[in-house]
Amino acid sequence: SVLTVSNEAMPELVADARLPVVSFTGSAPVGWSIRDAVPRKHVVLELGGNAAVLVAADWSTAADLRWAAGRIATFSNYQAGQSCIAVQRVYAERDVYEELLAEVSAAVARLRTGDPGNEATEVGPLIDLAAAERVERWINEAVEAGATVVVGGERDGTTVAPAVLRGVPPDARLAREEVFGPVLVIEPVDGLDEGLARINDSPYGLQAGVFTRDVRVAFRAHRELDVGGVIIGDVPSYRADQMPYGGTKGSGTGREGVRAAMEDLTVERVMVLTGIDL
Structure with a gap:
């Protein structure tokens, strides 16, 4: 009932x-x-959460990075980011960071915003004007603290253009709290130790994604990440009823x-x- x-x-x-x-x-x-x-x-x-992704150095081919970028772009912005397991933070080992950043930014820039009733729309509006204004405010706060908007971030009424930022300080609200909007932070890390630590440096712990083909990395991530679920080879937005x-x-x-x-x-x-x- x-x-x-x-x-x-x-x-x-x-x-x-x-x-x-x-x-x-x-x-x-x-x-x-x-x-x-x-x-x-x-x-x-x-x-809720502050879902993070780690892209390990072994996930390094152009095809791998392009596929990961597409998944990250899609699941950072599905439901306009209004999902507790939408991708919000991405940490990539330095060897693959620049290429991944370029691929993610291009994939996000291709997403079409608009009326959710239109079949061509991929990213619709936020729930109300106050939510959209809050997301815009958090982006501006991060920029004022030294972050760079790589793509997107403009607000038009209740719609926020899907955004990618880099250089976001770890204590900024975009890095610490749940943005619940179409915003993605992507940063380089020097090795798995730093990557796993950055994911854990959050008051939330819902799910995390780790792109790797190394089973040792997979089991280490599952062992060390303080989250309810670890998705290997995909984004943290995966969920099944079972x-x-x-x-x-x-x-x-x-x-x-x-x-x-x-x-x-x-x-x-x-x-x-x-x-x-x-």
């Missing part, structure tokens, strides 16, 4: 003792306030997915048989 109610009705529903489980997807302040309000309930929270989908740190608690939902909505009960002949 689906019951649509106003935001004002939600606190009463959340507190109702007849509803033993609360699952919330949305902003971190609201999510954590729900958990604080009902500490004795089972609460599942998916609170996956235990969820994050760490500020991205929430619990998992979504078929098995996870069954476990969330089930209470294990034990029966012990004694004194009965079977």
Whole structure:
């Protein structure tokens, strides 16, 4: 059953003792306030992310980089970037950085903005004017702090042209917080140590993508990245219903997915048989 109610009705529903489980997807302040309000309930929270990609030096052929760039460009800007696992940060080992930057920038520049009802449109508007103005403000803040806009970033009403920036300071909001818009930061790193550390340097930990064909790099990334899921050979925007989908740190608690939902909505009960002949 689906019951649509106003935001004002939600606190009463959340507190109702007849509803033993609360699952919330949305902003971190609201999510954590729900958990604080009902500490004795089972609460599942998916609170967003700051999805990152690492392109390892072994992903180095022109075809590899062109394919990775296309995936990064598409999944940084699908739903106008309004997805918790949209690509927001890209770190590339220095040997492949410049070529990847050129390929990503060209792929992003080719994306067509406009009316989402038009089949030719690839990047539509943001949810409202306030969201578009916030994204524009974050871009301007990064530029003022020393970043360079490689392509895009112009705002026209609620539409923001898909943007690629480089040289974004690590403490800028574009690098630290969830932009939830069509903006991509791409930076070089000197080796895997720095690349993995830069991905982990975030208050969020939903999913990450690692482009590599080295199984040792893949298993190391899975072991060291503090995220809920690592996608090897693709962007972090991949998701399937059978996956235990969820994050760490500020991205929430619990998992979504078929098995996870069954476990969330089930209470294990034990029966012990004694004194009965079977």
